[in-house]
Amino acid sequence: MITARQAAACAAMLLTVAGCxxxxxxxxxxxxxxEAMQSALAEGRPRAFMAPVSEDFSGATLNLDRRAARLLLRREMLSHExxxxRLIDIDINVKDQNRATASFQAIVTGGSGLIPSTGRWYRVETGWRLEDGDWMLLSARWTPVAGSR
Structure with a gap:
């Protein structure tokens, strides 16, 4: 039988190896x-959603800066319970040491009940930049494919 001390020592060893x-x-x-942004959206956590958005973000589709994107997100969260x-066909392409793009399709739904009352399908293109060791969302462009608001 493993004692609590042995289990703690094993856990510490695993954490050390993982850290290396x-x-x-x-x-x-x-x-x-x-994926963290996707979860934050579903959980209604706007601050967590915006955490990886760079200070000099540009949302080309609606000419949004970071502040305007945050306000748009809050409006949508207040409008929909x-x-x-749902993200599909995610394609990530690292351009160089500190730039990357990610493109995907997003099916976005909103409502207050079991069945969503609104939905839209978008084609999304994003730009990412490595800032102090973290990949930050620098730009986004989305084009509606189908659906209604």
Whole structure:
């Protein structure tokens, strides 16, 4: 039988080994950021959603800066009790050591009940920049494919 002391020592050893491992490849780091934003949207956490958005963000579709993007997000969250985004065909392309793009399709739904009352399908192109070791969303452009508001 393993004692609590042995379990703690084993856990400490595993954490030490994990701490020595190489950081995740850039593509995985960017994907993790995108997935965290997706979760934050579904959980109604605008601050967490905006965390990876760079201070000099540019939303080309509606000519948004970071502040305007945050206000748009808040408006949508107040308008819909639930917001969800299903992302498909995610393609991440690292351009150089500190620039990358990620493109995907997003099916965004909103409503207050079990069945969403609004939905739209978008084609999304994003630009990412490595800032102090973190990949930050620098730009976004989205084009409606289908759906209604």
């Amino acid at each position: 491992s190489d950081p995740a490849p850039d593509e995985e780091q960017i994907l993790a950021r995108i 639930q917001l969800r985004a």
